[in-house]
Amino acid sequence: xxxxxxxxxxxxxxxxxxxxxxxxxxxxxxxxxxxxxxxxxxxxxxxxxxxxxxxxxxxxxxxxxxxxxxxxxxxxxxxxxxxxxxxxxxxxxxxxxxxxxxxxxxxxxxxxxxxxxxxxxxxxxxxxxxxxxxxxxxxxxxxxxxxxxxxxxxxxxxxxxxx
Amino acid sequence: xxxxxxxxxxxxxxxxxxxxxxxxxxxxxxxxxxxxxxxxxxxxxxxxxxxxxxxxxxxxxxxxxxxxxxxxxxxxxxxxxxxxxxxxxxxxxxxxxxxxxxxxxxxxxxxxxxxxxxxxxxxxxxxxxxxxxxxxxxxxxxxxxxxxxxxxxxxxxxxxxxxxxxxxxxxxxxxxxxxxxxxxxxxxxxxxxxxxxxxxxxxxxxxxxxxxxxxxxxxxxxxxxxxxxxxxxxxxxxxxxxxxxxxxxxxxxxxxxxxxxxxxxxxxxxxxxxxxxxxxxxxxxxxxxxxxxxxxxxxxxxxxxxxxxxxxxxxxxxxxxxxxxxxxxxxxxxxxxxxxxxxxxxxxxxxxxxxxxxxx
Numbered sequence: 001x002x003x004x005x006x007x008x009x010x011x012x013x014x015x016x017x018x019x020x021x022x023x024x025x026x027x028x029x030x031x032x033x034x035x036x037x038x039x040x041x042x043x044x045x046x047x048x049x050x051x052x053x054x055x056x057x058x059x060x061x062x063x064x065x066x067x068x069x070x071x072x073x074x075x076x077x078x079x080x081x082x083x084x085x086x087x088x089x090x091x092x093x094x095x096x097x098x099x100x101x102x103x104x105x106x107x108x109x110x111x112x113x114x115x116x117x118x119x120x121x122x123x124x125x126x127x128x129x130x131x132x133x134x135x136x137x138x139x140x141x142x143x144x145x146x147x148x149x150x151x152x153x154x155x156x157x158x159x160x161x162x163x
Numbered sequence: 164x165x166x167x168x169x170x171x172x173x174x175x176x177x178x179x180x181x182x183x184x185x186x187x188x189x190x191x192x193x194x195x196x197x198x199x200x201x202x203x204x205x206x207x208x209x210x211x212x213x214x215x216x217x218x219x220x221x222x223x224x225x226x227x228x229x230x231x232x233x234x235x236x237x238x239x240x241x242x243x244x245x246x247x248x249x250x251x252x253x254x255x256x257x258x259x260x261x262x263x264x265x266x267x268x269x270x271x272x273x274x275x276x277x278x279x280x281x282x283x284x285x286x287x288x289x290x291x292x293x294x295x296x297x298x299x300x301x302x303x304x305x306x307x308x309x310x311x312x313x314x315x316x317x318x319x320x321x322x323x324x325x326x327x328x329x330x331x332x333x334x335x336x337x338x339x340x341x342x343x344x345x346x347x348x349x350x351x352x353x354x355x356x357x358x359x360x361x362x363x364x365x366x367x368x369x370x371x372x373x374x375x376x377x378x379x380x381x382x383x384x385x386x387x388x389x390x391x392x393x394x395x396x397x398x399x400x401x402x403x404x405x406x407x408x409x410x411x412x413x414x415x416x417x418x419x420x421x422x423x424x425x426x427x428x429x430x431x432x433x434x435x436x437x438x439x440x441x442x443x444x445x446x447x448x449x450x451x452x453x454x455x456x457x458x459x460x461x462x463x464x465x466x467x468x469x470x471x472x473x474x475x476x477x478x479x480x481x482x483x484x485x486x487x488x489x490x491x492x493x494x495x496x497x498x499x500x501x502x503x504x505x506x507x508x509x510x511x512x513x514x515x516x517x518x519x520x521x522x523x
Contacts, residue, residue: 007355039506061506083353123362
């Protein structure tokens, strides 16, 4: 396990999680990817989902289970996650482009249309993406949700941005 | 001498919840804190808390602090700030000092919720300006809006190190690296992942060897450690930083419990010497209770529940609350606390806490 050495989830570790959608569901369009691998006491993602697509149940240390067919990728669970571990991945954003929505708590916020460095889980800049959406409703409580475009093959790599 | 029914010492999450709960059940409560503002560490916690709705999960610590201050006022708690409790004598008499004047206060019940202090780590250069506790850095950044440095190294990968590390970045400081002497990251991996994806390198089995600089920190030297925690020669690396942040654990602030003659047990898992206490949070001294980090280092979320349990027990013992009602309320607080201790992170805390139990 590399996660406990450097904080970076590998693809193998990710795919084993019950809160990461399968390839087939990903191909259909926007869906959440919940990168929550440990039995920590936390469940705000569960009530955040209006569709009932995220189940933690009891005890609250359960790893969330994503009901991938109920999730429409609305992203309402992204900001409430105290671990900033939820992302929306839309493989059908454009012809060759995917969109990744991620929680962002740095200042200043990017503007819509701004080019930003797209960072992978190691913090390496792997692409220059375009910000297509910046959501900051008060219900997100100062966690912005930023949507950035990336090539499809980087959709499961990009997890942060740098201005 | 002034007399109160319940004196709560320490206005952090445990003390605030104890005071609110006590007042709610009709006790005349005085809450005392040495700081000029109540809230303990809550106002430094700009991140969203874990847990579930009943634990106020998803709410930032700073906002939980505001909620609790509001509830304290509404409940009619008397709050004495900038007031140090320097003595605890027989018959539950407290010696206080405020603005240079010493007074005494007699209490029928006392809840000690003094919290904890940050551990230091001694290494060559550790007294240089720029070496500081993670909590100190947090106070500067989040309370006083002062940047404590420009480039930092964080020592320790518990939740404090990981969370404060992230807050350094939020404040505009470059966190060059985080080192952890243990072979694995200690805190929640989701917090570590937040650092990693923003470019912070985390090195496990690595510690700080030295801080260098003339007037202040100019660099830090790290070194790998083997499975016996011994430095591995030749693995030293120098990093250009002006700030060394130490997040190497907390120790319960137990002086008043010592003065009161409480029984103790040493449990490294809980941060050191901890007052023995039962399920009601009562110590070996009848009528003196503990809650929060003084009762063993843990999260703010469980500290709040311990505060409530202690106040319920105090109210019950003074006849303000029927046994059945008190039991039901204590049970639900304990249930919320145990929810927090269910996973692999809380399990060790729970086991240690249980070993502190005083037979009723």
